[in-house]
């Protein structure tokens with residue numbers, strides 16, 4: 001029976017660029033910026049890194065099919081470099097490669113870096129994915145848009161649980177308001193203004209019931225992590241952040257082929273979470289977790305994820321939202337850095353950006369966003385469309 005990677009890998013250092021419209025910076029500039037911060041944070045020399053993973057999704061526009069541009073940009077000394085891509089779980093996938101290498105004993109110190117220059121792709125929610133997503137969207141789902149797909153999730157959720165449009169839209173507005181409040185406190189976020197639920201409700205509709213403020217932005221960014229064994233890490237810090245679990249689940253496709261799936265949950269998230277909790281030894285996530293960074297590409301995605309992660313009971317997430325359970329001062333703050341809502345979603349970077357926030361929270365380095373005494377943090381990514389997805393869950397603690 002597999003024993004998993006719990007407590008076999010520690011985070012030695014992390015870095016994250018400011019996310020936003022970085023028109024004047026190339027992908028290489030963003031990689032160097034995130035890497036330099038991580039290297040400085042780790043307190044090691046570059047030549048101590050023995051292997052590196054690069055996560056990036058739209059290779060055609062950004063940096064090509066290999067990890068060679070990263071090796072060149074960071075001037076890595078002929079070590080193995082590997083490029084990975086796994087939809088929105090791309091950053092986490094790169095991090096997983098580095099962690100598995102350390103956990104297996106194949107290397108002592110490894111680097112994971114995620115980057116995306118999304119603005120350069122011309123990518124946007126409304127016109128569909130046809131500028132960058134290739135054959136699937138151009139020929140098989142030509143009229144599909146991400147906001148449209150997730151809007152259906154919202155209408156199905158409202159219908160299933162008997163929620164009026166007013167009640168449902170107000171709950172979603174509160175999710176975005178909460179995230180914008182945190183993003184406004186974060187100098188690395190892209191969209192840094194506080195908003196009110198009323199502004200969310202009055203904003204232009206993107207795909208009903210989702211309006212402008214229910215959507216994540218479109219941004220450029222990069223984030224990096226240097227990982228090692230707990231023993232090596234303890235030579236640098238007394239209480240390093242340890243990886244408790246990393247799980248990824250890909251769809252079997254059954255949701256696309258059956259009428260039994262009602263669109264109000266994601267089996268890939270529930271499966272990845274189930275395995276992650278088992279690997280980390282978590283029995284009661286609602287009681288044991290201290291902070292969450294979930295894949296809030298749209299406000300409804302965040303709501304459904306509360307339930308898929310077994311934090312909120314099925315059909316009861318709105319009650320938790322109304323009680324402030326996920327607010328910065330709540331029982332389990334969610335998106336304390338502002339989330340995809342305020343960072344946008346430069347695909348390769350997002351997963352590691354989430355880990356960066358949990359890492360800083362656990363080390364009490366989150367400044368005005370710091371939550372008191374965090375013990376365990378969870379990150380979650382959802383790639384693809386609701387019926388065709390890959391989801392990752394990571395758990396981190398001291």
Ligand SMILES: CC(=O)SCCNC(=O)CCNC(=O)[C@H](O)C(C)(C)COP(=O)(O)OP(=O)(O)OC[C@H]1O[C@@H](n2cnc3c(N)ncnc32)[C@H](O)[C@@H]1OP(=O)(O)O
Pocket residue numbers: 088123124125126146147191206212213214215216217218297341345382383384385
């Ligand atoms: C599984 C998945 O992860 S799927 C997710 C994939 N990602 C997406 O689909 C991205 C979704 N978001 C979008 O496509 C875009 O942000 C949209 C369509 C919602 C808005 O785009 P546009 O209308 O082109 O906005 P544009 O870039 O022109 O900005 C207009 C204003 O709105 C603001 N803005 C743009 N997007 C957002 C947003 N999501 N939230 C808040 N404000 C926004 C801009 O800052 C700008 O403000 P300003 O006038 O004060 O400068």
